[in-house]
Amino acid sequence: MAAVDSFQLLYREISRSCSSYFDTLALVGALYTASRAIILLSDCCTLVRVHFLPRMIPSRKLTQRYGDWAVVYGATEPVAQAYAEELARHGISIIFVTADHTGVRDTAASLSQSYGVETLIVLADFSLDQAASKPIKEALRGRDVGFLVNCVDESLASPQSLLEMPEQGLLDLVNKNVAVATLMARLVLPGMVQRSRGAVVNISSGACCRPLPGRVTLTASTGYLDHFSRALHHEYSSKGIFVQSLVPFEIATNRQQPSSSSSSSLPPSSREGWFVPKPGVYARHAISTLGVSNRTTGYWPHTLQYGLMRCIPEWIWVLGSRVLVGSS
Template identity: 85%
Template structure:
């Protein structure tokens, strides 16, 4: 009994001497919990402001806010094609810039017939250096260019290591996704600055958020386009130009992710994604464009990168 009394006395003495530390730890825990709650509340408010309010509250016509014409680079990609169709549905005429007119010719004709807008297809081979800029400038001459849409080209890209990619394919990928997107912005921005309005939309991929096994060039290219958009917005937002970085995750039947999928809540059709994405134009300069993808992005941010890398290595070793 004496031993028990001695232990209780010792416990009371230790508790009394450590009470200050317990209270401090409790205060730190309460502050951390409160900060996480504030962040969660902020993210929920942002989700509503970016993805729901613009679709509920009517706004000015896109042509009034930005301009009557859009320049689309990468129109052969299903997402860019769906985005162009959504612009045409709002009465925006389209200039397709492509290296192969067969990939967008039918799309251009369909948009003209369905929505009564003008469409122009410009052949531009950017491997010829500055010579590719001349037909684009001619096509834009005298037009109120309000939109530039650049889309990452993922055609023919399959998961493989860097040393397995042929040198020419690597150079072509970097040229299409980095150099050309930058040059297109350089060609369109002077007219937008002169008119003090316009929108530049760079559609990359959620792959820019975290490294993916076998996707070195994709994550690097999309990362460049994402940071390029943010820097461009910082530089030109004060001149009336809105620059948006779209980072979609999985899109059904578009080949934008390593694994193909059927349309679902988290993998929408390109048409559904474009309808949601275009409603965020002028609202958020960096977004997934589709609110379920924003939920995915929020969950991804909660995962430490070392756990993400470990999981990717386990996935690669098991495949």
């Protein structure tokens, strides 16, 4: 009994001497909990402000806010085609810039017939360096171009190590997704600055947020486009130009994936769902965020995905990515 009494006495003495430390730790814990709660509340308010309020509150027409014409580069991608269609739905005429007109000819004709807008296809071979800018400058002359849409090449999403890529293919991808996207902004911005209005939308990928083993070119190209957009926004927002970086996650497509057999199966990204929207659904959500947020996923379930991804430590993310790449 004496031993028990002495232990209780010792415990009381230790507790009395450490009470100030316990109070300090409790205060630190309360401050940390409060800070996380404030961050969570701020994220929820941002989610509502960016993705829900613009769709509920009517705003001025896009043609009045930015201009009558849009330049779309990378329109062979389903997301860019859907974005162009959404712009046409708002009465905006489209200029498609492409190296091969076969991929956008039907799209241009469909938009003209469905929405009564003008469409123009500009063939530009960017392998000719500065010579490719001449037809683009001619197409821009005399037109109220209020939009520029650049879209990253979706072929980068297939798992492939850097050493497996052929040298010429690597140069073409960097030229298309880095150099040409930058050049397009350089060509369109002077007219926007002169009119003190315009919007530049760069559609990259959520892959820019975290490294992905096996997809080095994807993370690098989308990372450049994302940082380029954010820097460009800070540089030209004071001149009335809104620059937006769209970083979507998985979007369903109708593309078919070639296989060794005579039949072909749809790739995993063709499976539609709540977190994998159709390109048209994504475009409607994304265009409502124009002028509201300069960097967003464009689709609120993707924003939830991005929020969860930020909570995962990078080493766990990289480990999971390696497992997925190895199993694909």
